Amino acid sequence: MRIAVIGGGSSYTPELVKGLLDISEDVRIDEVIFYDIDEEKQKIVVDFVKRLVKDKFKVLISDTFESAVVDAKYVIFQFRPGGLKGRENDEGIPLKYGLIGQETTGVGGFSAALRAFPIIEEYVDTVRKTSNATIINFTNPSGHITEFVRNYLEYEKFIGLCNVPINFIREIAEIFSAELEDVFLKYYGLNHLSFIEKVFVKGEDVTEKVFENLKLRLSNIPDEDFPAWFYDSVRIIVNPYLRYYLMEKKMFKKISSHELRAREVMKIEKELFEKYKTATEIPEELTKRGGSMYSTAAAHLIRDLETDEGKIHIVNTRNNGSIENLPDDYVLEIPCYVRSGRVHTLSQGKGDHFALSFIHAVKMYERLTIEAYLKRSKKLALKALLSHPLGPDVEDAKDLLEEILKANSEHVKLE
Amino acid sequence: MRIAVIGGGSSYTPELVKGLLDISEDVRIDEVIFYDIDEEKQKIVVDFVKRLVKDKFKVLISDTFESAVVDAKYVIFQFRPGGLKGRENDEGIPLKYGLIGQETTGVGGFSAALRAFPIIEEYVDTVRKTSNATIINFTNPSGHITEFVRNYLEYEKFIGLCNVPINFIREIAEIFSAELEDVFLKYYGLNHLSFIEKVFVKGEDVTEKVFENLKLRLSNIPDEDFPAWFYDSVRIIVNPYLRYYLMEKKMFKKISSHELRAREVMKIEKELFEKYKTATEIPEELTKRGGSMYSTAAAHLIRDLETDEGKIHIVNTRNNGSIENLPDDYVLEIPCYVRSGRVHTLSQGKGDHFALSFIHAVKMYERLTIEAYLKRSKKLALKALLSHPLGPDVEDAKDLLEEILKANSEHVKLE
Amino acid sequence: MRIAVIGGGSSYTPELVKGLLDISEDVRIDEVIFYDIDEEKQKIVVDFVKRLVKDKFKVLISDTFESAVVDAKYVIFQFRPGGLKGRENDEGIPLKYGLIGQETTGVGGFSAALRAFPIIEEYVDTVRKTSNATIINFTNPSGHITEFVRNYLEYEKFIGLCNVPINFIREIAEIFSAELEDVFLKYYGLNHLSFIEKVFVKGEDVTEKVFENLKLRLSNIPDEDFPAWFYDSVRIIVNPYLRYYLMEKKMFKKISSHELRAREVMKIEKELFEKYKTATEIPEELTKRGGSMYSTAAAHLIRDLETDEGKIHIVNTRNNGSIENLPDDYVLEIPCYVRSGRVHTLSQGKGDHFALSFIHAVKMYERLTIEAYLKRSKKLALKALLSHPLGPDVEDAKDLLEEILKANSEHVKLE
Amino acid sequence: MRIAVIGGGSSYTPELVKGLLDISEDVRIDEVIFYDIDEEKQKIVVDFVKRLVKDKFKVLISDTFESAVVDAKYVIFQFRPGGLKGRENDEGIPLKYGLIGQETTGVGGFSAALRAFPIIEEYVDTVRKTSNATIINFTNPSGHITEFVRNYLEYEKFIGLCNVPINFIREIAEIFSAELEDVFLKYYGLNHLSFIEKVFVKGEDVTEKVFENLKLRLSNIPDEDFPAWFYDSVRIIVNPYLRYYLMEKKMFKKISSHELRAREVMKIEKELFEKYKTATEIPEELTKRGGSMYSTAAAHLIRDLETDEGKIHIVNTRNNGSIENLPDDYVLEIPCYVRSGRVHTLSQGKGDHFALSFIHAVKMYERLTIEAYLKRSKKLALKALLSHPLGPDVEDAKDLLEEILKANSEHVKLE
Numbered sequence A, B, C, D: 001m002r003i004a005v006i007g008g009g010s011s012y013t014p015e016l017v018k019g020l021l022d023i024s025e026d027v028r029i030d031e032v033i034f035y036d037i038d039e040e041k042q043k044i045v046v047d048f049v050k051r052l053v054k055d056k057f058k059v060l061i062s063d064t065f066e067s068a069v070v071d072a073k074y075v076i077f078q079f080r081p082g083g084l085k086g087r088e089n090d091e092g093i094p095l096k097y098g099l100i101g102q103e104t105t106g107v108g109g110f111s112a113a114l115r116a117f118p119i120i121e122e123y124v125d126t127v128r129k130t131s132n133a134t135i136i137n138f139t140n141p142s143g144h145i146t147e148f149v150r151n152y153l154e155y156e157k158f159i160g161l162c163n164v165p166i167n168f169i170r171e172i173a174e175i176f177s178a179e180l181e182d183v184f185l186k187y188y189g190l191n192h193l194s195f196i197e198k199v200f201v202k203g204e205d206v207t208e209k210v211f212e213n214l215k216l217r218l219s220n221i222p223d224e225d226f227p228a229w230f231y232d233s234v235r236i237i238v239n240p241y242l243r244y245y246l247m248e249k250k251m252f253k254k255i256s257s258h259e260l261r262a263r264e265v266m267k268i269e270k271e272l273f274e275k276y277k278t279a280t281e282i283p284e285e286l287t288k289r290g291g292s293m294y295s296t297a298a299a300h301l302i303r304d305l306e307t308d309e310g311k312i313h314i315v316n317t318r319n320n321g322s323i324e325n326l327p328d329d330y331v332l333e334i335p336c337y338v339r340s341g342r343v344h345t346l347s348q349g350k351g352d353h354f355a356l357s358f359i360h361a362v363k364m365y366e367r368l369t370i371e372a373y374l375k376r377s378k379k380l381a382l383k384a385l386l387s388h389p390l391g392p393d394v395e396d397a398k399d400l401l402e403e404i405l406k407a408n409s410e411h412v413k414l415e
């Protein structure tokens, strides 16, 4: 089996490869082939990767996207359209308009999506015509891209991943001294806009204990997070990104008074690549980079797609009845039963009105943005921006859009 | 036939009675009976009304709610829970927290709803047990109350009305020199959160002409309203109350720099009641009061419920398939085929994603608020406030709720 | 305005033209153009029609389907694919297998549908590419064809008609000495498989009176129809064609011991065409032909599509929420609000489980038959036949299908 | 943990106990308590059971239903309302009217259901008020009873079981030399009216191979079963009970020319109970009794409800999105993910139109029958019978119902 990794020059690549090494005892991996438009960065990473892998499987570099995916059974998307330069704009421009500047949420997620769509469209088309491989996507905004691919490009073998669910599971497992597989959640929402209603560990409903734990933590760090009453009131564990929606003013202050995360990451990456040139083990600095456990999420998913065990993974896919009071065609981040290449959603009952309030609004925004892209329409793009809970007021919308489009003119053109 | 008017002391009453006089040639009205907790104001109004009605039908005053509704075929709710004093709080308190202070929208609508629910619950219960009359509701927030009555109290013969749809129809009719009945709309949404996708006059699709007209008007008054590009982009006519969502900052500035509308209305009402004491015709000053054509909406609805002609009315009722991509049970403001006591919704196809983004979010807020009321729960009330697009951030939510509850402590208690 | 009539040589044509003459005072008809593959029969009919019409509008004959429809605003389909010869097979072949032989129901309707689909496909395609006219369809099986056109050919301006609803309305109007427009029904189902739950006359619910009337009639003619207890039990008025489902054995005996209806009709038509050669008024013999009031249904529908009055018509169209517990995309026979070219379905609440039992089963059969046709697949055709409540057992299915295909080999080929 | 077995005197009991013995190494079973209205038969069986169990867990007999269930975590329903005498009527009466006489299907299933409902209603009520145990139901008609309990009695912890799915899985496993857990199915429908679209073994799609196998078998025994072309045409594996629908005449001949199965079973049971008096091992004769693997189905289900492994079981439960084009509330027989007391349905995509044709019709019949029972209404019972694809024509319906009600007058009364 060949696995293609698109965005091979990512600083995450070594961790991903470690994940693949871990599962290579359960499933047979013959080759891992890398592709990146930044050949230089990729060279550094892949050379390091070869030292890690030794002869467990072949490590290859491809000159073109097509030759990477043509014989692949799995294709992992982890490229960053527009690079960290693009992210810098996503984070910086909204701030000028008094809006949250964040890589995946709100206006920043909007420009990131517009940059990603043309590449995704081309890449998915190539995979469809060649290997018909299963695509595992980490490229952000991951859920928005999955909505695009599943409902508009209509390519079915596309699974959106994020490391938030697995990290939450890991935290729970740690609290209760359990294994990852002992944790089962009633979990739903959009990527970076998800909600957890129930937590089970080894079959026991520990939801109340988790709330107590959360409140305890919050009471120690009152300024950093939701107040303790928040969980008493809402009774749902929210994705950390909900802070941007629920504490918009505070979060705006916080991020506008710090250096942009993009610039921090640039520095971290610089150091990392220096290390990669000679490293034989994954350097500790990688943990600063974020993205914890993302390799575990991907590697375990591949393992469970390749075997007939039947395991639960929380991924972005079409609802198909999982949340009874959301439409079947919404792409959601939900637990699925994964077995031998099939991904079945699990019935979870009804979703909470509080959660649905955000999920619906942002799903409508997602679709408007996709339609704006597909029609290359500035008018529809404005409509999309105005529909977002964190989007601009009418007064600023036009200037903001123009500035975004100017900054991203190499990547996408709307008229 | 007897018609009961609850809130008989309203300054609108004379206009309503004029509407009833207009239809009294088409349908037989024997008696109109008034009930108000403010007996003094009601006395002034009803005395004036008697001078208007002469002997066209009997004009009565009831001592109790029950005796007013017991023999009624229609009950009109037009009372204002908490009076203008209550409205003053609804408008004033949010402003202190940097939030829109508006009678029906956002936080102000939240406190108005909490004041209304206990009275509505009691009144609907009495009607159910006595006359089983059809209730026509103008009490605000009219759509939210209809959601409460239809889906939670499960009383079916309850129709929510507002004068926005009929005024829009009147404007269109004027532009095209047509009659009200010549206008047909693709219209949907929540009360004060509604959207018009298509306008037909005498069967002709004039939607583009209406957009041109709107843009022309906007270009003359650039500071007062949406910019002209707004309609080019959104391609939906929005309810005027959408300004609060789409131009939140501007509207906040505007309303926070003026006297509260509640106080203006107090003055207008004072003058009006002075006039009513002696008037024999409706005084011109009533037009300043707002509420234009509300009597036409109610009177025509009663006429068409009483006859077998089959006419279209835009009312608040359960969707039941009218908008294909909204759940059947959402109470929406939509066109209905009204005939002999029956109200059938009409299929209108799919709703636009932009419109749905707001409709879904606010419907979820509506339900959370109702659930908070039914459980008398402060915790759920906080959850409801946090879910509203115009609601507070987490930092302010608790103080805001406490202030609202304190100001309304005579009307509702949450724990 | 031009109206095209396809199947101009039908013996019904003069009655249709009379209907058009009736509405020609309300809507402007410039030309009616006829097309038929049987030019000889058409010549006789159209010459007669010209005598009827005088100079109220132009009466034309077209050489081709395309030239008939190209400038038409309405196209009326009333042709019979395969003629009465085809019908003879539809009625005769099933009898050999112990099955109901009926023109539109069960196995006979299956072969009629297979003959119709290729012609409908071609004709609808031509209309789509030329005039984009509204097609009003009487060609049987009318509902099945509407399912085909709306859901598979995806042509929207296609309305399936039948004279059963208007005749039922006429009967009710007669019983209660009312006008057609005074009658309003809760009516739903498939064409020739429809159900009436409620009858209103001038706004009054007369359902119980109608049941009493039906039972009275039945008690006088016990052998001909449902027993009186039937309506006490089922509490729904059923389309007369339900006899084939509910009294299958009795109906089989009845039809297998009479001459085939196709042959009777051949004789009637022969006489009729003899009369048409010289007639100046519609001959009384036409009433024997069946099809009562079908011209009224079509003419009134055109009138109400052309005007802005807003009237109710029971037609075959997509459910779109009319019956809450049936899917939106089922083509049903239901009341619609017709106004200025638009057809809106009306919310009617839930359908009864008894009715739904038949509606679902036959709708699934309809779709299987359409899919068999689209793939020209004998295998799928067998599957369709086996799914029909009046279809063959497995033992007979193959022979039956072969005999049907042989008899219809000029019209449709499956492999 | 205590398990209560209702219908302890069943001849199946020893096999069930063997199943419980098998899982008693994985889950802790403290006591199994039996209850039966036939104390004599139960005594014989339980004495035998005690010899089987030795001291693995306590074996108890309860005098009352309530004392059996009050401390139970699981309650297994395997009683036969009306006993074999009741079954004799279910099978014999329909034959007199030319209808299929079968214990669970068609008219026989109807009378069995009417006998079962009052007992089920009382028993479920008692469980709800006492232990709130999970009920595992084998009492027939198992799916119909589950529809009754889940949707009308609204008791959630009720799972309908049948041995058809596990036997199918066993057969497949044997063909492919695999384990039960290696088989995964796209399976849906009603109990005894189910359909298999896809078969996977160890992750491989072996559906085509299964069809070839079925056809091979059929070609060897042409008179006993579907012809080989059937599977080529329908492309779905059907539950053996579909024979009654698809080969009604042939099956009628077959069953009406043999002794009633009820009488055969009476003889087998007599012999069996003779053996049970002295047996220490399960006698071979039990295999003649039918019901193969039913104990495995129940025991494995309990094991997987008690553990956190997450396993697939095909059970009767609410659809909840599993089959996308069937309503969420239909009780279906479908694969579920069973883990720590929770039962999640799995998304399986759309159901085939052929399958849906039968599923819908019989589900509507099920609901009509339940409503007839709840209202104790003969009229509704007639309506239910008329709606069933294997039910009587109108001519016979009344006599048939009267005869059924007379034969079952001790169990149920309708008016």
Ligand SMILES: [Mn+2]
Pocket: A142, A161, A162, A163, A164, A192
């Ligand atoms: Mn992420």
Ligand SMILES: [Mn+2]
Pocket: B142, B161, B162, B163, B164, B192
């Ligand atoms: Mn209003």
Ligand SMILES: [Mn+2]
Pocket: C142, C161, C162, C163, C164, C192
């Ligand atoms: Mn017809």
Ligand SMILES: [Mn+2]
Pocket: D142, D161, D162, D163, D164, D192
């Ligand atoms: Mn069974």
